[in-house]
Amino acid sequence: MTSATRRVPGVAAPRPRPALRRLLEPAVAPLLLLVAFLLVWHVAAVALDSTVFPTPLEAAATLVADLGSSAYLAAVAETLLVLLGSYALAVVIGSLLGFLIGLSTFWSDVLSPLIYAVYSIPKITLYPLFLVFLGLGDVGRIGFAFLHGVIPMLLIVLGATASVDRTHLKLAASLRLTTPQLVRRIVVPSIVPSAVTGLRLAFGLTFLGLLIAELLGGSAGLGGELLRNVQLVRMGNIVGEVILITIIALVPTVLLLRLEHRATARFAGRATDAAPAL
Incomplete structure (x- = not known):
C-alpha cells in the first residue's frame, strides 16, 4: 500500500460521491444564474407594464406557438442543415490547412501574418461579394458562415x-521515426486540446456568420424569420426566437466545452511522456 492510499488511524476514508451528484454539481451555478436572470426579466417586464416588452412566460408562449407552425419548423430545419454543412467544412478544411502549414516553420512564418490580416477584416464588408458571386441561396449562406469559422479553426490548429516542442521533434528525427509515427506519437497528442478549443470557437462564429447572412438576405432560415418579426414589431416573437437561437448556440457549446476539458485532462503532457518512450 502506498503512502497516498494508506489510511490514517482514527480518520474515516472519504466516501466517493454518487455519479448523479458528480453529474449535476457543475450545472448548479448556471441554473441558479438562469433562474436569477428570469426573475429579473419578469420583474422588469411587470414594472414597465409595456405591451412591447414580454415577460419570460409570454415569450415562451409565442415560441411554442411558432414551433407549432410547419413553415417556422421548416425555417429552423433549414438553418440547422446549413449550419451543420458550414461547420463541417470549416472544421475539416481549417484543421487540415492549419496542420499542414504548422508543420513547416517557413510557411508558418510566411503565411501566419497574412492570415491574421485577412481575419482582421470585418466580415460584414465582404458580404456584397458573396451576394454577387454566390447569391442569396444556400451556397451563399454556407460560404459566408464558412468564412467566419474556417479562419479561427485554421489559426488555432496552425x-x-x-x-510543438522542437526538442521532441529532433529526438524523433534522431531515432529515424517515420512521418506517421511522428504525427501519431508527438504532434497529435500536443495539438488535440487546442483543436477541441478550435471546434468550440468555430461553432459559435460559424453560427454567427450564418445568422448575419440570413438577416441580410432576409429570405430564409431563422434570420429571415427574425427580420420579418422585427419589421412587424412583434416583440414576443422576437424574444422567443432569440431564446431559441440561444438554446441552439448554447447546447453544442456546453458539450464542446466539456469535451475540451476532457481532452485537456487526457492529452496534457502526453507528448512529453511519449518522447522518452520513443
Whole structure:
C-alpha cells in the first residue's frame, strides 16, 4: 500500500460521491444564474407594464406557438442543415490547412501574418461579394458562415502545430521515426486540446456568420424569420426566437466545452511522456 492510499488511524476514508451528484454539481451555478436572470426579466417586464416588452412566460408562449407552425419548423430545419454543412467544412478544411502549414516553420512564418490580416477584416464588408458571386441561396449562406469559422479553426490548429516542442521533434528525427509515427506519437497528442478549443470557437462564429447572412438576405432560415418579426414589431416573437437561437448556440457549446476539458485532462503532457518512450 502506498503512502497516498494508506489510511490514517482514527480518520474515516472519504466516501466517493454518487455519479448523479458528480453529474449535476457543475450545472448548479448556471441554473441558479438562469433562474436569477428570469426573475429579473419578469420583474422588469411587470414594472414597465409595456405591451412591447414580454415577460419570460409570454415569450415562451409565442415560441411554442411558432414551433407549432410547419413553415417556422421548416425555417429552423433549414438553418440547422446549413449550419451543420458550414461547420463541417470549416472544421475539416481549417484543421487540415492549419496542420499542414504548422508543420513547416517557413510557411508558418510566411503565411501566419497574412492570415491574421485577412481575419482582421470585418466580415460584414465582404458580404456584397458573396451576394454577387454566390447569391442569396444556400451556397451563399454556407460560404459566408464558412468564412467566419474556417479562419479561427485554421489559426488555432496552425499555432498549436507550430508550437510543438522542437526538442521532441529532433529526438524523433534522431531515432529515424517515420512521418506517421511522428504525427501519431508527438504532434497529435500536443495539438488535440487546442483543436477541441478550435471546434468550440468555430461553432459559435460559424453560427454567427450564418445568422448575419440570413438577416441580410432576409429570405430564409431563422434570420429571415427574425427580420420579418422585427419589421412587424412583434416583440414576443422576437424574444422567443432569440431564446431559441440561444438554446441552439448554447447546447453544442456546453458539450464542446466539456469535451475540451476532457481532452485537456487526457492529452496534457502526453507528448512529453511519449518522447522518452520513443
